[in-house]
Amino acid sequence: MYAIATNGTKERKAIIFAADVVAYSKHMEQDQLGTLNSLATCETIIKTLFQKHNARLFNTGGDSFFAEFESEISAVRCAVEFQNALKSHSFSENNMIRLEFRVGVNSGLVVQKSGNLLGDAVNIAARLESLSQPSGISISKDVYEQVKTKSDFQYNDLGFQKVKENYFHVYDIVLEPFQRRDLTRQKKIDWLKRLGRFAAIGICLIILSSVGSYFYFSQTDFVPADETKFAYELPDKPSIAVMPFDKISGEKKYLADAIIKNLISAIASTPNMFVISENSTSSKNIKGLSVAEVAEKLGVRYIVDGTFKGSDEELEIDINLSDALQGRVLWSQKYQGLLDDVFQIQEKILTEIFKNLQVQLVSKDRGKMSYFSNHEELRDYLKAQSLFVEHDREKSLIAEKLIEDLITKNSNAGPAYASLAALQWQKAIWGWSDDTKATVMKGREAAGKAYSIMQDSDSIAVNIAARLESLSQPSGISISKDVYEQVKTK
Known part of the structure; x- marks a missing residue:
């Protein structure tokens, strides 16, 4: 050095x-x-x-x-x-x-x-x-x-x-x-601002955006993607990106995010498909791009996009599946229903995606949403998750109460047990528990229950179990053999 x-x-x-x-x-x-x-x-x-x-x-x-x-x-x-x-x-x-x-x-x-x-x-x-x-x-x-x-x-x-x-x-x-x-366009905008023409530009942009949106959502064909411009070589199986919903409106925005996450999870669990992670599809560099440009940037052939509206009782989803290489919209559908219909609507969307791509859905995984009976349970689960990341003792207690009430109503809510385990881990490492050993044991039991329900060796339950394992001695802590087999190598 x-x-x-x-x-x-x-x-x-x-x-x-x-x-x-x-x-x-x-x-x-x-x-x-x-x-x-x-x-x-x-x-x-x-x-x-x-x-x-x-x-x-x-x-x-x-x-x-x-x-x-x-x-x-x-x-x-x-x-x-x-x-x-x-x-x-x-x-x-x-x-x-x-x-x-x-x-x-x-x-x-x-x-x-x-x-x-x-x-x-x-x-x-x-x-x-x-x-x-x-x-x-x-x-x-x-x-x-x-x-x-x-x-x-x-x-x-x-x-x-x-x-x-x-x-x-x-x-x-x-x-x-x-x-x-090319950032030279920004200089031109700055120059126009100095000439006092910002308002005119804003009006033009609004008009162009409105016209562009009309043609984008009404057309059935578009300029195909150029495969020579793809950032990555296309895999030897159908590749797809599920984009975040555009124009999300209403009070039930959490449902829109949950649908996207679960579609990605379900597709990812099928070995016959390649799907881009949510981190990539939600990147700021993707926003505002056309279907063809998104395909080129992410290196995939198929794009799923749409809009979401949710009120106190109803929801409406417009969704499209496009083939970027052919420049064609393969499938487009509008779904309307009650909030609790979200699970059936998600299943229909997933079925249509696989049917249009002629791929057999061999996995039974439907993502975390499939473990909840209604949208209220999903809402409480997501609320608890948001409180968990606040790193606040009082908010952690509120989150734990939400999760325990949810589990009382639905004993098969696997993700809720995983969340309960994570909350116990948080209490233990932050010193929020008066009885750390009991807290760790409660977390281990919840992690074991989550694993027994979801049977996913890469799930958050196994990761939390491994972290709880590091906080205590093996003696006095009981876990299932299945969880132990997963944890011991983590």
Whole structure:
């Protein structure tokens, strides 16, 4: 490792590497345990690369990493290796969230204070990171000038960009063809704003959006996707992306999210299909793209999309299945019914998807929704999940009461037992229990019940059981043999 100067408040040059998780808060809200597991894996990867390139990690905020490098080229190579490592690393779709990072690299003057580095070089590196694309790398012109002749990387000149009142020349490192972007349009918009034409542009955009929406939802054919532009090679089986519902309205938005999650889960459990994870389909980079563009960016042939409306008693779903390569809508249907009909509607949608793709649905998995008897049970389960991620003792008690009441009404609600186990684990690790041993035992019993109902070796129940196992000695804790066989290797 190289020595870092400790000369008080004197300025010195430093090469700064800044990395941050994309949509970290959203991931934590959706799956706290999975996010923390994935973050730990990413942290191991990045620290290993820092050591390889003789870098010093001088600041971290949990989901962000700041490091100092000896040279610009070593920082850039580390950034590229890090992004490539994340893409190639094998994440379990059920156990871990596939995290994406943005990376910025800058060089400039810094001041060292108690091991930390301060100054414009660090601030600009952070702003370069915020300007980069998910899974992308942005570098300053100073860094570009030092590395352009020392590597075979492709660069995209973005020109001068403004971030938080600062202007600086930015370059992207192009790791994938779809990452080549053009930000010059933003300059034109800024120029038009200065001429006082913002209102006119807004009106035009509204008109164009309305016309575009009309043609999008009324047409049965569209410009096909170009297979040569696909980000990934199509697999040798039907590949599909289930997009979040557009134009969600009404008070029952939680049902819309639950339907999407369960469609993805059911399709993923069928070996004859390849489905894109929800983390990828909900990316900001996907919003506003056409069916063909989504297919090219995600590397899939088929796209499911639609709209959702939910009131106090009724729901309405418009859904489409499109073949992006042929430029055709294969199937389109409107479903209307009572809220408790959501389970039957989901089953009909799933059946139509497989029928139109001529794939046999061999799995009986219908996702978490299939374990609930009505939408009130599903609502209480999702409410408890949202309280769980608040990390608050009082809210955790409310969540536990919701789950226990749900289990009293429905003893076959497998996900509810898994949630109860997670709540016991949370109480134990945060010291919220007066009797930790009893809390751990309650959690283990709930995890065992969840596993016996859902029979999923990769489920959250098995993960929670493994974590509870680490909090206690084996003696005095009873678990089923099936759960033990799954836990002992975790």
